[in-house]
Amino acid sequence: MMFQYFDTLVTGIENVLENDPSQKSHRKLYALEVARLGRRLYSGTDRLAWCGVVAPFDLLAAMGVTSCFVEFIGAMLAATGASSEFLKEAEDAGFAPDTCAYHRAVLGAGRKGMMPEPDFFIATSAPCTGGIGVMENMAAMFKKDLFVLNIPQNDDPASVAYLADQMRSLADFVSRHTGQPLSMNRLAEAVTYSNRAAAVMSEVYRLAEHVPSPVCAKDLRNFGIVAALLLGTPQAVTVAEAFRDAFAARIANNTPGVPGEKIRLLWIQNRVQFKNNLEDLLENEFHACIVADELNDVTWDPIDPADPFPGMAKRAISIPLNGPVERRVKHLADMARRYKIHGAINPCHFGCRQGTGARGLVALGLKQVNVPVLNLEVDCVDTRNYAPGQMHTRIAAFIEMLENRGNPWG
Amino acid sequence: MNGPQLKLAGFACAYTPLALLDAAGMTPFRVLPVGGDWPDQAGTLLHDNICPHVKRVLNRAMAGDVPELSVMVFMNSCDAMRRLYDAWRAIRPQDRTFFVELPPTADENAVPYFVNALKRLAGELAEAGGDPIDQARLLNSLVAWKTIANLQDELRARVRRGSFPGGPARLQEIYNQCASRPFSDTLAALDALVRAPEEAAGNKGLVPVLLFGNVLPDPEAIALFEQCGAKIADEDLCTGSRLFAAGDPGTDPDPFRQLASMILGKPPCARTFDSSAPLSFARNVLSRARQAEAAGVIAHVVKFCDPYLARLPAVRETLRQQQIPFLLLEGDCTLGSLGQARTRIEAFMEMLR
Numbered sequence: 001m002m003f004q005y006f007d008t009l010v011t012g013i014e015n016v017l018e019n020d021p022s023q024k025s026h027r028k029l030y031a032l033e034v035a036r037l038g039r040r041l042y043s044g045t046d047r048l049a050w051c052g053v054v055a056p057f058d059l060l061a062a063m064g065v066t067s068c069f070v071e072f073i074g075a076m077l078a079a080t081g082a083s084s085e086f087l088k089e090a091e092d093a094g095f096a097p098d099t100c101a102y103h104r105a106v107l108g109a110g111r112k113g114m115m116p117e118p119d120f121f122i123a124t125s126a127p128c129t130g131g132i133g134v135m136e137n138m139a140a141m142f143k144k145d146l147f148v149l150n151i152p153q154n155d156d157p158a159s160v161a162y163l164a165d166q167m168r169s170l171a172d173f174v175s176r177h178t179g180q181p182l183s184m185n186r187l188a189e190a191v192t193y194s195n196r197a198a199a200v201m202s203e204v205y206r207l208a209e210h211v212p213s214p215v216c217a218k219d220l221r222n223f224g225i226v227a228a229l230l231l232g233t234p235q236a237v238t239v240a241e242a243f244r245d246a247f248a249a250r251i252a253n254n255t256p257g258v259p260g261e262k263i264r265l266l267w268i269q270n271r272v273q274f275k276n277n278l279e280d281l282l283e284n285e286f287h288a289c290i291v292a293d294e295l296n297d298v299t300w301d302p303i304d305p306a307d308p309f310p311g312m313a314k315r316a317i318s319i320p321l322n323g324p325v326e327r328r329v330k331h332l333a334d335m336a337r338r339y340k341i342h343g344a345i346n347p348c349h350f351g352c353r354q355g356t357g358a359r360g361l362v363a364l365g366l367k368q369v370n371v372p373v374l375n376l377e378v379d380c381v382d383t384r385n386y387a388p389g390q391m392h393t394r395i396a397a398f399i400e401m402l403e404n405r406g407n408p409w410g
Numbered sequence: 411m412n413g414p415q416l417k418l419a420g421f422a423c424a425y426t427p428l429a430l431l432d433a434a435g436m437t438p439f440r441v442l443p444v445g446g447d448w449p450d451q452a453g454t455l456l457h458d459n460i461c462p463h464v465k466r467v468l469n470r471a472m473a474g475d476v477p478e479l480s481v482m483v484f485m486n487s488c489d490a491m492r493r494l495y496d497a498w499r500a501i502r503p504q505d506r507t508f509f510v511e512l513p514p515t516a517d518e519n520a521v522p523y524f525v526n527a528l529k530r531l532a533g534e535l536a537e538a539g540g541d542p543i544d545q546a547r548l549l550n551s552l553v554a555w556k557t558i559a560n561l562q563d564e565l566r567a568r569v570r571r572g573s574f575p576g577g578p579a580r581l582q583e584i585y586n587q588c589a590s591r592p593f594s595d596t597l598a599a600l601d602a603l604v605r606a607p608e609e610a611a612g613n614k615g616l617v618p619v620l621l622f623g624n625v626l627p628d629p630e631a632i633a634l635f636e637q638c639g640a641k642i643a644d645e646d647l648c649t650g651s652r653l654f655a656a657g658d659p660g661t662d663p664d665p666f667r668q669l670a671s672m673i674l675g676k677p678p679c680a681r682t683f684d685s686s687a688p689l690s691f692a693r694n695v696l697s698r699a700r701q702a703e704a705a706g707v708i709a710h711v712v713k714f715c716d717p718y719l720a721r722l723p724a725v726r727e728t729l730r731q732q733q734i735p736f737l738l739l740e741g742d743c744t745l746g747s748l749g750q751a752r753t754r755i756e757a758f759m760e761m762l763r
Contacts, residue, residue: 085754093723094722094726094727095719095720095723096719096722096761098459098713098714099716099719099720100716120680123685125514128489128716128717129488129489129681129716130489131685132514132719132720133716133717133719133720133721134720136683136685136689136720136721137688137689137720137723137724139685139688139690140689140724145686146686146688147685147686148514148515148685150513150514150519150520150523151513152486152523153486153492153509153512154509154511157522158526158530159511159523162519162523165519166519169517169518169519182650202425254504256428283624306609324492324495324499324509325493325496326496328431329558343531348457350459351459351460352494353457353459353460353488353489353714353716354489354492354493356457356459356494357456357457357460357489357490357492358456358457358493358497359456359457360453360454360455360457360497361455361456361493361496361497361500364455364500371437394608
């Protein structure tokens with residue numbers, strides 16, 4: 001079912017692009033590469049690893065392993081309206097409904113045979129301890145080996161060295177399973193693609209800062225976190241360049257992402273993954289534009305292709321959802337300043353202790369830079385308690401408040 | 411064990427290296443989520459759906475019901491503890507706070523890294539007014555820790571034999587005292603208890619159970635199990651036996667290395683696991699239940715605890731396969747929440763008879 005879904009998606013987009021090149025767009029190119037990844041995941045032919053969010057996907061690509069973080073599947077199931085069945089399956093098996101629904105959906109999908117059997121699992125301790133628990137369950141379910149990358153919270157030389165050593169051990173682990181040694185030349189090539197993609201992604205984000213912004217809410221939804229899955233490949237560069245060129249053209253043509261942009265918003269953590277009207281509501285009713293997402297940023301330095309492990313370790317430690325909340329707030333405040341944000345929306349994903357857990361501290365931190373935060377009570381994957389009317393009311397009140405106070409950045 | 415200690419070192423997690431605090435001349439002070447009726451203010455900083463242990467510890471701190479601390483040590487044990495660290499720094503900026511990395515596994519890379527984290531903490535404690543920790547001091551403290559663990563083992567054996575007046579509830583009081591006293595006082599108190607003659611405490615007719623989980627420090631809550639007909643034949647709680655339980659120190663002469671092995675080798679909280687044996691937590695529970703000859707197993711887990719919630723289905727299934735009855739209780743660290751479970755505990759015990 002999932003293979004057919006992705007295969008149909010790939011074929012459909014390829015046909016459109018072939019028959020009508022004028023339809024080519026950055027978003028279509030992105031969707032095509034994501035669909036191709038999905039097709040490979042479910043092809044049954046590739047070497048496959050299910051991973052935690054901050055696994056080094058470029059290292060795995062260099063070693064010929066198709067890999068993906070499991071939350072991607074939770075999000076896909078939600079986006080296609082199929083998550084409820086799998087959430088119920090997990091709950092019936094004893095997984096508590098007050099845990100993260102990304103994870104419950106994945107566990108349910110695994111139990112119902114909707115997750116292809118991998119060659120092995122790679123858990124990462126960031127962003128959350130809940131994620132590790134899921135990987136341990138999945139490894140037991142499939143009776144496959146599990147490698148754990150412990151991502152330190154502290155960003156210091158000892159922590160970077162420790163994580164770099166773990167990544168070297170990971171390469172050995174992968175080699176043992178694939179029978180193929182790591183080629184440092186291939187890794188250097190993959191890292192070079194990652195560096196190029198990261199540089200172009202930085203350009204994309206700088207363009208999105210433009211006032212008025214060239215982006216609309218759907219342009220960059222889930223972009224940063226999903227683009228990480230393409231790192232180490234030329235496709236990552238191609239997709240990033242398509243976004244950069246599209247936004248540059250919009251700025252040159254004076255075509256903002258949201259016509260009549262009035263309010264500029266920062267979206268904290270992840271978007272709501274199932275179909276909903278929040279983004280349309282913001283743009284069409286209030287001319288409010290999500291110009292920035294917390295996870296759409298390049299928080300790491302270029303990685304040395306000749307000695308890539310320390311750089312990959314720094315990258316994993318640097319993500320906004322890792323480390324103390326002070327660092328996270330500093331990053332958010334910096335984004336607010338760069339993007340000239342009026343207000344921030346935090347969809348407090350029910351069951352997320354890591355990201356949502358600190359919501360009060362995040363709100364207090366952004367208040368100090370004069371950016372109000374709207375905390376929405378919502379589960380980003382589970383539709384069963386979604387109350388659109390309540391969301392509408394809260395968003396309307398928030399936007400009204402923002403309109404009355406003006407832009408804090410002058 | 412080292413000299414007289416007055417400087418309080420706060421902590422909230424059973425993985426805290428208490429021997430290191432002792433070696434630094436500090437008195438461990440566990441900020442327990444019991445002992446007061448503090449206003450619920452944690453929700454202003456953290457989401458309501460976060461571990462009630464962390465929220466109550468935070469409520470306690472926000473209410474000012476924490477003594478002056480020389481340091482406050484946090485372990486990177488789980489998401490909730492990370493957020494507690496963040497919130498603590500926001501509400502008590504005057505405290506010297508330390509955050510210690512704690513690997514979730516004890517693999518070949520993890521142990522040396524944890525050793526370095528402990529050495530770094532030793533340096534930080536000295537900078538915060540603690541005594542400099544040399545090898546001899548730390549070795550003394552490790553010996554004291556192990557002695558405390560052995561003495562507690564003996565008290566648990568007496569509880570099992572029904573020869574410790576006050577039973578498991580009194581033992582819980584002792585655990586709580588041990589968590590917030592200088593090692594020297596703890597040793598003296600435990601030694602006196604062990605030297606006292608055994609007395610019949612009357613636990614006949616009770617049904618043996620294994621009690622495991624995380625935070626359940628209220629002696630009244632522990633007493634409730636006995637009132638419902640359960641004899642706690644063995645217990646594995648982070649506010650109970652697990653705090654002073656120690657793994658094998660190994661043969662390395664470096665005391666920091668020994669300390670790391672003793673901590674990482676403790677009976678594990680659900681957040682610590684063996685990646686080569688996924689969900690072995692469930693098999694450990696089974697093994698412990700069999701060893702205790704328990705007729706049933708009771709888990710008491712605080713709500714929203716992801717590490718436990720992720721492993722409990724495997725525990726349930728493993729016990730089911732062995733036909734060992736299992737009762738899961740979720741709580742919020744208050745006696746009230748457990749009181750509501752009395753009927754369920756009574757029914758469970760009725761079934762076991």
